[in-house]
Amino acid sequence: MTGALEAIRAEFAALPGAPEVLADHACAAFAVDGIVPGSVAAASTAEQVAALLACAGEHRLALIPLGNGTKRTTGNLPRRFDAALSLSKLNRLIHYEPGDLTITVEAGMQFGELQELVGRDGLWLPLDPRGGAKSTIGGIIAANAAGPLRQGFGGPRDMVLGLKIATTDGKIAKTGGRVVKNVAGYDLGKLLTGSFGTLGVIVETSLKLFTKPPARATFKIRAGTLTIARDLRGRLRRSPLDAMRLLLADRRACALLRGSPLEAMEEEFELWIEVSGSARVLQRCENELSKLASAAGARVEQVEKAAEPWERVSDLADWLQPKYPDITILKAALPSAVSEGFLTLAGQESIAAQITLASFAQVGVGIVHASLLQQTLGSGVAGLVLRLREVAASLGGTLIVEDCPLALKSQVDVWGARGDDLQAMRKLKSAWDPHEILSPGRFVGGI
């Protein structure tokens, strides 16, 4: 260990509240994009986070805040990375009143823990974010990580009532509040949600909770072709049904869901629909689905034990990486009506590039996760990513690389598109983080 590094670690440890500074051998677990940080400070109070930021600012150290690191693969290669700021010990419950349907927790609390806590009162936070139960609340917000449940409930953006953040000048500030309706002041919570830790460090949040549905059921409709799938989506949109989740799996994705080898892949697309309500409501849903399926020339069946496949879908990387170590997961965000159109074109492009593609499309909200299944990164991947990005753009959407092998990051910008508001974003960044100490280079447009 160099003298300078030793000095920084000593300085961290001597900050107010004495944040824990991890030993050398523990640092590897906090690597981002293959870079192991020189030091790792684990904060257990908001004040420690603020003090660490002030210290980093003074020494111009580049920090990357991490919860449990489940989404750290998303982002461009950091320009600099000196220290990791671990927030998983900042995990207390601050305030909870079930009757108000709100909760206030520290950012490092695990999603699974929160669900268990509020579940005892028949409540839930209706999210199925990437990273699942072990992701932290702060990380979910920083990444605005929404899964297929966005169809029924919206995303983190719609559930954050207030945030407390530590700013790069070492202060603690809050935005919003604890109540479900509040228009006092600028809605900085929106700005922080999805900012991937580049503006400030989220240390606490108040969230809106929902009552858990009495019962849920998942149905799947087999659709022979994408044309049928598209027709089905249209019929669903015009029907009175209110799905909680709506997911179209392509042929390979169906095989993956079933755990069958890709060679044995199904001949058909499947549209998965989750609904909730009383037994009577669920029966009605099934009847409606049968009607619209047969009108489209398809058939419907109920999926037993659906929780597990749904979990896999929201945790694609963990599930597929063991089998495809060099997997690349792309996320296209599109006007929902072109979802099937994107799948068609993406399928053609992947065949031309001879790269195996499996896609899950949240066709109601227009989010498609396309996984390029690679045991070792092939030379055609970068080209295919760029072509699929063009396809998304031609359909009025955008495409980011959510997860990929390190080598790909030096070939493609993971965020892609930028608009005429990039200058405003850059100004915002420099107003809040003038010395670029928070995740420099990882966000859109080099922010």
Place this chain on the structure above:
Amino acid sequence: MKPNGLSRELAGIVGEDGVLWRRDDLMLYEYDALSSMRQPDVVVFPRNTGNVVKIAKAAMRHNLPLVARGAGTGLSGGSVATEGGVLLVFSRMKQILEIDLENQRARVQPGVVNLDLSMAVADDGYYYAPDPSSQRACTIGGNVAENSGGPHTLAYGVTTNHVLALEIVLPDGEVIHTGARHWDRPGYDLTGMFVGSEGTLGIVTEITVRLSRKPEAVKTLLAIYSETADATRTVAAITARGITPAALEMMDGFCLRAVEEATHAGYPMDCAAVLLIEVEGLKESVEEHADEIEAVCRENRAREVRRAKSAEERDLLWKGRKTAFGALGRITPNYYVQDGVIPRTRLPEMLDFITALEKKYELHIGNIFHAGDGNLHPLILYDERNREQTAQVIKAAKEIITRCVEMGGSITGEHGVGLEKSDLMPLIFSENDLDLMRRIKDLFNPHGRLNPGKVLPTGKMCGELRGGLLGGGPV
């Protein structure tokens, strides 16, 4: 009287008939639904984004304030030109530019009236969900500026949950586009930050919103109570049963009588309070929830629970609720409406507090609450000619807001900070919190010319309601 150089310059942009500069013409634009203020120097009606860009540049050259205004229905002084300058009125930018049902999106100009958008897609089975009580008049641009709510936001969220993209003219005339028609465009959520920024960060010239599918079934219940406390307890009990109604409103007997006299909606004249509850969805679930809610109301001593038998009956009940402020205007020379928010479990306690205040200050306070989400609209009745009473109103309003804050709530749920509450911001925000907001404001509105005096505290009278707003007194 002759137009000055600025008026002539603006007329060169939008035409002679697009500019008002005579004092008696400007009088119409010196107030909003809160109160009367000073006149702008000039009123201009742009027809398109290009006009707005040129107007912004002209205002910059003349170093004048630039204030955007929709229909002027705001309740916090947000659209009055407190320091004069150029008032941009959007009544000629009221085109629905695009309706895309397959993607459930619409693109509109800011002057489109809220209800007009819903009407435009009603036949296809869609609507625009945020429904402020002024929706027959208020504009979507104004809704975006204030992040407006409404009774049905309990289940569907407020304006910000329905806005996806904006076109914005910055004070130097630069045009930027935030968000997208689709979710998750990479980058900071500038759209989310601009919604609710009350015209202090930029001028919105185009808005892309989500359209919602009309539910298959709707049931509207009216639960009638002899004791107000029973009504507030019912609110908590409904939540505890795991039911989220589409709307859950409370009106006390005093407001009801005024409403009934004005609208003849069929509200009972002799009760202490009613809850107006609506459930929506599949007809099976609506029936179940309506039955369950009725049972909860009765358990909590509702004297009677009625159900609207037809769409007309339902519309009439809602008309009564949505025109309640106006109805009260018939029986009092002036009223002052508050917009505090509390955690919903504290409703019974808050109502007792307000009752005690009525006695303490010898005032009449009507209570209209978006009870389901804890958003209170106590209406304090007064006569502005009575200076002493007006002073008492301000004290009572301040006590209500302070109590909301002590209960963990907010100073405004949907009406905005505006001019009215900018000096109350320190009640809920620390200097650090406000500093972050100031950094945003300095970035987008560096010379403070956009809607001056709004949102952030002026520092002149920190912790005070702008009491001078009432009774036509000086600010």
